[in-house]
Amino acid sequence: MQKMFVEGGHFLNGKVRISGAKNSAVALLPAAILADSDVTIEGLPQISDVYTLGDLLEEIGGSVSWDGQTVHIDPAKMIAMPLPNGKVKKLRASYYFMGAMLGKFKKAVIGLPGGCFLGPRPIDQHIKGFEALGAEVTNEQGAIYLRAKELTGARIYLDVVSVGATINIMLAAVKAKGKTIIENAAKEPEIIDVATLLTNMGAKIKGVGTDVIRIEGVPHLNGCRHTIIPDRIEAGTFAIAAAAMGKEVTIDNVIPPHLESLLAKMREMGVPIEENNEQLFIAPKQPFKSVDIKTLVYPGFPTDLQQPFTTLLTKAESTGVVTDTIYTARLKHIDELRRMNASIKVEGGSAIVSGPVQLQGAKVNATDLRAGAALIIAGLMAEGITEITGLDHIDRGYEKITEKLTNLGAKIWRDTMTQEEVEELQNS
Numbered sequence: 001m002q003k004m005f006v007e008g009g010h011f012l013n014g015k016v017r018i019s020g021a022k023n024s025a026v027a028l029l030p031a032a033i034l035a036d037s038d039v040t041i042e043g044l045p046q047i048s049d050v051y052t053l054g055d056l057l058e059e060i061g062g063s064v065s066w067d068g069q070t071v072h073i074d075p076a077k078m079i080a081m082p083l084p085n086g087k088v089k090k091l092r093a094s095y096y097f098m099g100a101m102l103g104k105f106k107k108a109v110i111g112l113p114g115g116c117f118l119g120p121r122p123i124d125q126h127i128k129g130f131e132a133l134g135a136e137v138t139n140e141q142g143a144i145y146l147r148a149k150e151l152t153g154a155r156i157y158l159d160v161v162s163v164g165a166t167i168n169i170m171l172a173a174v175k176a177k178g179k180t181i182i183e184n185a186a187k188e189p190e191i192i193d194v195a196t197l198l199t200n201m202g203a204k205i206k207g208v209g210t211d212v213i214r215i216e217g218v219p220h221l222n223g224c225r226h227t228i229i230p231d232r233i234e235a236g237t238f239a240i241a242a243a244a245m246g247k248e249v250t251i252d253n254v255i256p257p258h259l260e261s262l263l264a265k266m267r268e269m270g271v272p273i274e275e276n277n278e279q280l281f282i283a284p285k286q287p288f289k290s291v292d293i294k295t296l297v298y299p300g301f302p303t304d305l306q307q308p309f310t311t312l313l314t315k316a317e318s319t320g321v322v323t324d325t326i327y328t329a330r331l332k333h334i335d336e337l338r339r340m341n342a343s344i345k346v347e348g349g350s351a352i353v354s355g356p357v358q359l360q361g362a363k364v365n366a367t368d369l370r371a372g373a374a375l376i377i378a379g380l381m382a383e384g385i386t387e388i389t390g391l392d393h394i395d396r397g398y399e400k401i402t403e404k405l406t407n408l409g410a411k412i413w414r415d416t417m418t419q420e421e422v423e424e425l426q427n428s
């Protein structure tokens with residue numbers, strides 16, 4: 001197990017290239033199960049969630065070969081192997097094996113997923129969708145059993161706008177008989193990316209990116225080649241880091257409209273941002289004004305950037321209120337930021353951040369992926385050295401973050417933890 005050290009106070013300068021989108025990648029890989037022949041996906045981020053899903057594809061008989069950021073998946077020998085335990089619990093997106101295996105084999109056994117603990121993360125809307133398509137779904141000892149004689153298109157209204165349920169129902173429906181309509185669907189760019197892959201495979205999907213998706217089932221799907229979209233959350237994380245500690249930072253391989261809600265808030269704070277087709281250029285001038293943010297489904301402010309943005313607000317003048325309407329309990333980073341001298345009160349589910357304060361280096365723990373990003377940015381801003389544990393979470397979603405920040409001029413490194421430190425962390 002490793003920990004990370006960040007020596008604060010060094011400015012960021014130069015260019016950083018954004019990797020492929022984690023939340024697309026983790027759906028594109030399972031989607032390959034549905035094809036009859038080879039699927040090649042280019043530009044995948046080199047993160048642990050992607051490799052875990054590659055291993056799971058191999059566990060069900062797929063042949064998976066990697067060439068840097070490109071993966072070739074041959075699904076010909078895949079079988080409906082039950083996956084009740086093991087690696088499925090290491091990440092959230094293993095739930096996409098439910099939709100993809102149900103769609104392909106009409107049956108699946110998948111353990112309930114892991115992923116970031118952000119408060120309750122039910123999958124009732126996924127199950128409601130599978131049942132509407134004709135599957136019998138049971139929960140037996142922590143694994144979901146799905147069986148169907150046949151899948152038939154249906155009209156499904158999502159009670160909650162859910163990224164995972166929208167994609168999972170799409171995966172199950174593309175080979176179902178007849179027409180499926182998903183109403184109140186989520187509109188995130190990653191959903192469009194998955195639909196693009198499925199369409200290239202021969203699926204008939206209309207309306208992605210709106211809240212009504214129409215799917216006409218087809219009997220077979222072919223292999224294809226697909227290039228993933230850039231990671232808007234990684235790009236947003238670097239944009240926030242650049243606002244906090246940048247001199248002149250260029251963020252490359254971005255689709256700026258995917259980040260409109262973040263960029264609007266940063267501009268409201270007084271951070272100048274230039275954008276072109278695929279780059280952001282940030283050369284901040286201090287001081288910043290505080291702003292309030294409320295996370296919402298896309299195109300609203302993304303919950304996955306709420307935690308890093310909270311760190312930025314510690315540097316802004318006056319008081320900013322952060323409210324996460326998607327995950328009301330996504331506030332575990334607050335205690336850690338307080339250890340670093342942040343002045344944040346939690347009241348009625350909102351975090352009230354008073355600034356500006358000078359953060360101080362401290363020993364902190366990344367309780368989840370974006371808490372990790374929030375703490376790294378805090379470490380860059382702090383006086384002294386910040387020591388961060390919980391790197392497994394960070395490695396689920398950020399490709400080579402230490403190297404990328406080092407290239408921008410940060411002083412950041414990793415070291416192996418002693419057995420004593422590991423035990424102390426496990427008992428805390």
Ligand SMILES: CC(=O)N[C@H]1[C@@H](OP(=O)(O)OP(=O)(O)OC[C@H]2O[C@@H](n3ccc(=O)[nH]c3=O)[C@H](O)[C@@H]2O)O[C@H](CO)[C@@H](O)[C@@H]1O
Nearest residue numbers: 023093120121122123124125126160162163164165303326
């Ligand atoms: C792998 C992946 O893509 N993860 C992203 C995905 O997670 P994930 O797809 O799990 O999140 P959802 O969009 O499903 O969740 C949105 C909200 O709906 C609720 N809900 C969801 C499903 C359900 O069946 N019932 C239900 O009540 C959730 O508790 C949450 O409050 O979208 C989240 C919200 O943008 C992001 O934070 C995650 O990074």
Ligand SMILES: C=C(OP(=O)(O)O)C(=O)O
Nearest residue numbers: 092093115116304369370
């Ligand atoms: C919550 C996240 O991921 P996951 O859904 O994979 O846990 C995230 O990417 O911020």
